[in-house]
Amino acid sequence: MIWALIIISGLITFAMRFVFLTPVMPAKLSPAATTAMRLVPIAVLWTIVVAEIFLSNGAVADITSNTRILAAIGAAFIVWRTKSVILTIGLGLPLLWAANYLLA
Amino acid sequence: MxxxxxxxxxxxxxxxxxxxxxxxxxxxxxxxxxxxxxxxxxxxxxxxxxxxxxxxxxxxxxxxxxxxxxxxxxxxxxxxxxxxxxxxxxxxxxxxxxxxxxxxxxxxxxxxxxxxxxxxxxxxxxxxxxxxxxxxxxxxxxxxxxxxxxxxxxxxxxxxxxMALGFVIPLIFMAITLPLIKSRVEVATIATSTACVFAFAHLPYNLWLLIAAIAGIAAGTITAVYFKQTGDA
Structure with a gap:
Protein backbone atom coordinates (compact mmCIF):
# COMPACT_ATOMS: atom_id res chain seq x y z
CA MET A 1 0.00 0.00 0.00
CA ILE A 2 2.72 2.44 1.06
CA TRP A 3 4.79 1.39 -1.96
CA ALA A 4 1.85 2.16 -4.27
CA LEU A 5 1.40 5.58 -2.63
CA ILE A 6 5.10 6.35 -3.04
CA ILE A 7 4.99 5.40 -6.72
CA ILE A 8 1.78 7.36 -7.40
CA SER A 9 3.24 10.40 -5.60
CA GLY A 10 6.35 10.03 -7.73
CA LEU A 11 4.30 9.85 -10.94
CA ILE A 12 2.25 12.93 -9.95
CA THR A 13 5.43 14.84 -9.17
CA PHE A 14 7.15 13.75 -12.37
CA ALA A 15 4.08 14.71 -14.39
CA MET A 16 4.17 18.23 -12.95
CA ARG A 17 7.88 18.54 -13.74
CA PHE A 18 7.41 17.24 -17.28
CA VAL A 19 4.10 18.69 -18.44
CA PHE A 20 5.40 22.00 -19.79
CA LEU A 21 8.28 20.27 -21.55
CA THR A 22 5.77 18.65 -23.92
CA PRO A 23 4.46 20.52 -26.96
CA VAL A 24 0.81 19.95 -26.00
CA MET A 25 0.88 22.59 -23.25
CA PRO A 26 1.12 26.33 -23.73
CA ALA A 27 4.62 27.59 -22.97
CA LYS A 28 3.28 30.58 -21.06
CA LEU A 29 0.97 30.80 -18.05
CA SER A 30 -1.24 33.83 -17.51
CA PRO A 31 0.31 36.47 -15.20
CA ALA A 32 -2.14 35.65 -12.39
CA ALA A 33 -1.43 31.91 -12.74
CA THR A 34 2.31 32.62 -12.69
CA THR A 35 1.88 34.59 -9.47
CA ALA A 36 -0.19 31.81 -7.91
CA MET A 37 2.50 29.24 -8.83
CA ARG A 38 5.22 31.44 -7.39
CA LEU A 39 3.30 31.68 -4.10
CA VAL A 40 2.81 27.91 -3.76
CA PRO A 41 6.09 27.14 -1.94
CA ILE A 42 5.71 30.18 0.33
CA ALA A 43 2.13 29.28 1.29
CA VAL A 44 2.70 25.55 1.77
CA LEU A 45 6.05 25.77 3.57
CA TRP A 46 4.89 28.64 5.80
CA THR A 47 1.72 26.72 6.72
CA ILE A 48 3.92 23.83 7.83
CA VAL A 49 6.14 26.19 9.85
CA VAL A 50 3.14 27.64 11.70
CA ALA A 51 1.69 24.18 12.33
CA GLU A 52 5.01 22.75 13.55
CA ILE A 53 5.43 25.60 16.00
CA PHE A 54 1.90 26.05 17.31
CA LEU A 55 0.04 22.76 16.86
CA SER A 56 0.39 19.66 18.96
CA ASN A 57 -1.69 16.51 18.44
CA GLY A 58 -4.21 18.22 16.20
CA ALA A 59 -4.88 21.26 18.39
CA VAL A 60 -3.27 24.60 19.20
CA ALA A 61 -0.73 23.86 21.95
CA ASP A 62 -0.68 25.76 25.27
CA ILE A 63 1.22 28.95 24.43
CA THR A 64 2.55 29.49 27.97
CA SER A 65 4.59 26.26 27.91
CA ASN A 66 5.47 26.17 24.21
CA THR A 67 9.24 26.58 23.96
CA ARG A 68 9.12 26.22 20.16
CA ILE A 69 7.72 29.76 19.93
CA LEU A 70 10.81 31.23 21.63
CA ALA A 71 13.18 29.18 19.48
CA ALA A 72 11.27 30.16 16.32
CA ILE A 73 11.48 33.87 17.15
CA GLY A 74 15.24 33.50 17.61
CA ALA A 75 15.49 31.52 14.37
CA ALA A 76 13.53 34.17 12.47
CA PHE A 77 16.08 36.72 13.65
CA ILE A 78 18.93 34.47 12.46
CA VAL A 79 17.26 34.09 9.04
CA TRP A 80 16.81 37.84 8.80
CA ARG A 81 20.46 38.53 9.66
CA THR A 82 22.16 35.67 7.78
CA LYS A 83 19.71 34.17 5.22
CA SER A 84 21.65 30.94 5.85
CA VAL A 85 19.89 27.58 6.12
CA ILE A 86 22.92 26.04 7.85
CA LEU A 87 23.18 28.79 10.49
CA THR A 88 19.43 28.71 11.04
CA ILE A 89 19.61 24.98 11.81
CA GLY A 90 22.93 25.25 13.65
CA LEU A 91 21.76 28.02 15.97
CA GLY A 92 17.99 27.43 15.99
CA LEU A 93 18.10 23.86 17.28
CA PRO A 94 20.37 24.72 20.27
CA LEU A 95 17.98 27.61 21.00
CA LEU A 96 15.17 25.07 21.41
CA TRP A 97 17.36 22.86 23.60
CA ALA A 98 18.23 25.87 25.76
CA ALA A 99 14.59 26.91 26.05
CA ASN A 100 13.57 23.36 26.96
CA TYR A 101 16.37 23.11 29.55
CA LEU A 102 15.77 26.52 31.16
CA LEU A 103 11.98 26.40 31.21
CA ALA A 104 11.48 22.72 31.99
CA MET B 1 32.39 27.02 -28.19
CA MET B 163 17.48 16.29 20.25
CA ALA B 164 14.10 17.39 18.82
CA LEU B 165 15.42 16.91 15.29
CA GLY B 166 11.91 17.34 13.91
CA PHE B 167 12.29 21.03 14.68
CA VAL B 168 14.89 21.20 11.91
CA ILE B 169 12.03 21.09 9.41
CA PRO B 170 10.31 24.35 10.43
CA LEU B 171 13.82 25.86 10.73
CA ILE B 172 14.71 24.92 7.15
CA PHE B 173 11.34 26.09 5.86
CA MET B 174 11.65 29.41 7.71
CA ALA B 175 15.07 29.91 6.12
CA ILE B 176 13.54 29.22 2.69
CA THR B 177 10.31 31.21 2.99
CA LEU B 178 11.21 34.30 5.03
CA PRO B 179 13.71 35.67 2.45
CA LEU B 180 11.01 35.26 -0.23
CA ILE B 181 8.77 37.79 1.51
CA LYS B 182 9.34 40.92 -0.51
CA SER B 183 6.02 42.73 -0.85
CA ARG B 184 2.44 42.87 0.40
CA VAL B 185 1.67 39.96 -1.93
CA GLU B 186 3.77 37.53 0.12
CA VAL B 187 2.65 39.16 3.38
CA ALA B 188 -0.99 38.59 2.39
CA THR B 189 -0.12 34.96 1.64
CA ILE B 190 1.57 34.10 4.92
CA ALA B 191 -0.86 36.15 7.04
CA THR B 192 -3.82 34.31 5.51
CA SER B 193 -2.15 30.90 5.79
CA THR B 194 -1.24 31.59 9.42
CA ALA B 195 -4.79 32.62 10.32
CA CYS B 196 -6.20 29.54 8.59
CA VAL B 197 -3.93 27.16 10.52
CA PHE B 198 -5.36 28.49 13.80
CA ALA B 199 -8.92 28.65 12.49
CA PHE B 200 -8.96 25.13 11.05
CA ALA B 201 -6.50 23.28 13.32
CA HIS B 202 -9.36 21.24 14.78
CA LEU B 203 -10.43 19.77 11.43
CA PRO B 204 -9.73 16.05 10.88
CA TYR B 205 -7.29 14.57 8.35
CA ASN B 206 -4.94 17.56 8.49
CA LEU B 207 -7.37 19.40 6.23
CA TRP B 208 -5.92 22.65 7.56
CA LEU B 209 -2.81 22.01 5.47
CA LEU B 210 -4.57 22.25 2.12
CA ILE B 211 -7.05 24.92 3.27
CA ALA B 212 -4.35 27.20 4.67
CA ALA B 213 -2.08 26.72 1.62
CA ILE B 214 -4.82 27.34 -0.94
CA ALA B 215 -6.27 30.29 0.99
CA GLY B 216 -2.80 31.83 1.27
CA ILE B 217 -2.11 31.42 -2.45
CA ALA B 218 -5.54 32.89 -3.27
CA ALA B 219 -5.03 35.86 -0.94
CA GLY B 220 -1.60 36.59 -2.41
CA THR B 221 -2.82 36.27 -5.99
CA ILE B 222 -5.83 38.50 -5.34
CA THR B 223 -3.55 41.05 -3.70
CA ALA B 224 -1.20 40.91 -6.70
CA VAL B 225 -4.06 41.35 -9.17
CA TYR B 226 -5.54 44.19 -7.14
CA PHE B 227 -2.22 46.05 -6.90
CA LYS B 228 -1.19 45.01 -10.44
CA GLN B 229 1.87 43.06 -9.23
CA THR B 230 1.18 39.83 -11.09
CA GLY B 231 3.82 37.80 -12.93
CA ASP B 232 7.24 36.64 -11.86
CA ALA B 233 7.88 39.65 -9.57
Missing part, protein backbone atom coordinates in the same frame (compact mmCIF):
# COMPACT_ATOMS: atom_id res chain seq x y z
CA UNK B 2 31.73 25.43 -24.80
CA UNK B 3 31.95 21.64 -24.73
CA UNK B 4 29.24 19.51 -23.16
CA UNK B 5 31.58 18.44 -20.37
CA UNK B 6 32.52 22.03 -19.57
CA UNK B 7 28.83 22.77 -19.25
CA UNK B 8 28.23 19.65 -17.13
CA UNK B 9 31.10 20.56 -14.81
CA UNK B 10 29.80 24.13 -14.57
CA UNK B 11 26.41 22.77 -13.45
CA UNK B 12 28.11 20.66 -10.77
CA UNK B 13 30.22 23.63 -9.62
CA UNK B 14 27.22 25.96 -9.47
CA UNK B 15 25.25 23.42 -7.47
CA UNK B 16 27.98 22.59 -4.94
CA UNK B 17 27.31 25.27 -2.28
CA UNK B 18 23.66 24.26 -2.06
CA UNK B 19 24.60 20.73 -1.05
CA UNK B 20 25.44 22.10 2.43
CA UNK B 21 21.69 22.44 2.90
CA UNK B 22 20.80 19.23 1.05
CA UNK B 23 22.92 16.92 3.23
CA UNK B 24 21.28 17.63 6.59
CA UNK B 25 17.87 17.91 4.93
CA UNK B 26 18.22 14.45 3.37
CA UNK B 27 19.53 12.97 6.61
CA UNK B 28 16.58 14.46 8.52
CA UNK B 29 14.23 12.88 6.02
CA UNK B 30 15.95 9.52 6.46
CA UNK B 31 15.53 9.75 10.25
CA UNK B 32 11.93 10.98 10.13
CA UNK B 33 10.93 8.43 7.48
CA UNK B 34 11.89 5.48 9.65
CA UNK B 35 10.51 7.14 12.80
CA UNK B 36 7.16 7.71 11.13
CA UNK B 37 6.74 4.00 10.48
CA UNK B 38 8.04 3.61 6.93
CA UNK B 39 10.45 0.73 6.42
CA UNK B 40 14.12 1.62 5.79
CA UNK B 41 13.68 0.43 2.18
CA UNK B 42 10.57 2.56 1.64
CA UNK B 43 12.34 5.58 3.12
CA UNK B 44 15.47 5.09 1.01
CA UNK B 45 13.72 4.40 -2.29
CA UNK B 46 11.27 7.26 -1.83
CA UNK B 47 14.28 9.52 -2.38
CA UNK B 48 14.62 8.23 -5.95
CA UNK B 49 10.97 7.37 -6.72
CA UNK B 50 9.57 10.70 -5.50
CA UNK B 51 12.77 12.78 -5.30
CA UNK B 52 11.21 15.92 -3.84
CA UNK B 53 12.45 16.57 -0.31
CA UNK B 54 9.69 18.58 1.26
CA UNK B 55 6.92 16.38 -0.05
CA UNK B 56 8.81 13.27 1.11
CA UNK B 57 8.83 14.64 4.66
CA UNK B 58 5.14 15.52 4.48
CA UNK B 59 4.44 12.06 3.05
CA UNK B 60 6.18 10.46 6.04
CA UNK B 61 4.41 12.69 8.56
CA UNK B 62 0.99 12.07 7.04
CA UNK B 63 1.61 8.31 7.00
CA UNK B 64 2.59 8.50 10.68
CA UNK B 65 -0.80 9.98 11.62
CA UNK B 66 -2.77 7.68 9.30
CA UNK B 67 -4.01 10.35 6.90
CA UNK B 68 -6.53 9.23 4.25
CA UNK B 69 -5.04 8.52 0.81
CA UNK B 70 -6.80 11.40 -0.95
CA UNK B 71 -5.47 13.95 1.53
CA UNK B 72 -1.98 12.49 1.35
CA UNK B 73 -1.83 12.51 -2.45
CA UNK B 74 -3.51 15.94 -2.53
CA UNK B 75 -0.90 17.31 -0.12
CA UNK B 76 1.98 15.92 -2.19
CA UNK B 77 0.44 17.32 -5.38
CA UNK B 78 -0.22 20.75 -3.83
CA UNK B 79 3.28 20.89 -2.40
CA UNK B 80 4.90 19.92 -5.70
CA UNK B 81 2.66 22.08 -7.90
CA UNK B 82 5.47 24.65 -7.93
CA UNK B 83 7.31 22.32 -10.32
CA UNK B 84 4.75 23.31 -12.95
CA UNK B 85 6.25 26.76 -12.76
CA UNK B 86 9.81 25.47 -13.09
CA UNK B 87 8.73 23.28 -15.99
CA UNK B 88 7.07 26.20 -17.75
CA UNK B 89 10.09 28.38 -17.08
CA UNK B 90 12.78 26.06 -18.51
CA UNK B 91 10.64 24.77 -21.38
CA UNK B 92 11.70 27.82 -23.36
CA UNK B 93 15.29 26.52 -23.27
CA UNK B 94 14.98 22.74 -23.55
CA UNK B 95 11.64 21.94 -25.18
CA UNK B 96 13.39 21.31 -28.51
CA UNK B 97 15.72 18.66 -27.04
CA UNK B 98 15.02 14.95 -27.69
CA UNK B 99 12.31 13.28 -25.60
CA UNK B 100 14.77 11.21 -23.52
CA UNK B 101 16.56 14.41 -22.51
CA UNK B 102 13.32 16.12 -21.52
CA UNK B 103 12.25 13.09 -19.46
CA UNK B 104 15.62 12.93 -17.69
CA UNK B 105 15.77 16.68 -16.99
CA UNK B 106 12.15 16.75 -15.80
CA UNK B 107 13.00 13.99 -13.32
CA UNK B 108 15.99 16.02 -12.07
CA UNK B 109 14.07 19.31 -11.88
CA UNK B 110 14.27 20.17 -8.17
CA UNK B 111 14.12 23.61 -6.53
CA UNK B 112 17.89 23.86 -6.18
CA UNK B 113 18.89 22.48 -9.60
CA UNK B 114 16.32 24.73 -11.24
CA UNK B 115 17.56 27.72 -9.26
CA UNK B 116 21.19 27.44 -10.41
CA UNK B 117 20.53 26.31 -14.00
CA UNK B 118 17.90 28.92 -14.86
CA UNK B 119 20.45 31.60 -13.94
CA UNK B 120 22.90 30.04 -16.41
CA UNK B 121 20.22 29.79 -19.12
CA UNK B 122 19.22 33.41 -18.74
CA UNK B 123 22.86 34.44 -19.06
CA UNK B 124 23.57 32.23 -22.11
CA UNK B 125 20.23 31.67 -23.82
CA UNK B 126 21.71 30.38 -27.09
CA UNK B 127 24.24 27.87 -25.77
CA UNK B 128 23.47 24.56 -27.59
CA UNK B 129 25.00 22.51 -24.74
CA UNK B 130 22.91 24.13 -22.03
CA UNK B 131 21.04 20.94 -21.18
CA UNK B 132 24.29 19.55 -19.76
CA UNK B 133 24.25 22.27 -17.10
CA UNK B 134 20.95 21.10 -15.62
CA UNK B 135 22.19 17.51 -15.96
CA UNK B 136 25.22 18.46 -13.86
CA UNK B 137 23.37 20.39 -11.16
CA UNK B 138 20.56 17.81 -11.13
CA UNK B 139 22.73 14.70 -10.93
CA UNK B 140 24.86 16.23 -8.19
CA UNK B 141 21.79 16.97 -6.10
CA UNK B 142 20.32 13.53 -6.82
CA UNK B 143 23.51 11.77 -5.69
CA UNK B 144 23.88 13.82 -2.51
CA UNK B 145 20.19 13.31 -1.71
CA UNK B 146 20.46 9.49 -1.99
CA UNK B 147 23.59 9.39 0.20
CA UNK B 148 22.10 11.77 2.77
CA UNK B 149 18.89 9.72 2.96
CA UNK B 150 20.91 6.53 3.52
CA UNK B 151 22.90 8.21 6.30
CA UNK B 152 19.66 9.30 7.97
CA UNK B 153 18.08 5.85 7.65
CA UNK B 154 21.15 4.17 9.15
CA UNK B 155 21.72 6.73 11.91
CA UNK B 156 18.03 7.18 12.77
CA UNK B 157 17.77 5.04 15.88
CA UNK B 158 21.00 6.41 17.31
CA UNK B 159 19.53 9.90 17.76
CA UNK B 160 17.72 10.52 21.10
CA UNK B 161 14.29 12.19 21.09
CA UNK B 162 15.51 15.09 23.27
Missing amino acids: ISRWDEFRQGVRDGLPLQLGILPFGAVFGVLGVESGLTPAQTFFMSSLLFAGTSQIIFAQLVAIATPIAILLGSVAALNARHLLYSASISEYIRDKPLKWRILLAYLLTDEAYAVSILRYQKRPHNPMMHYHLLGSGLLLWSVWQIATLVGVLAGNAIPEE
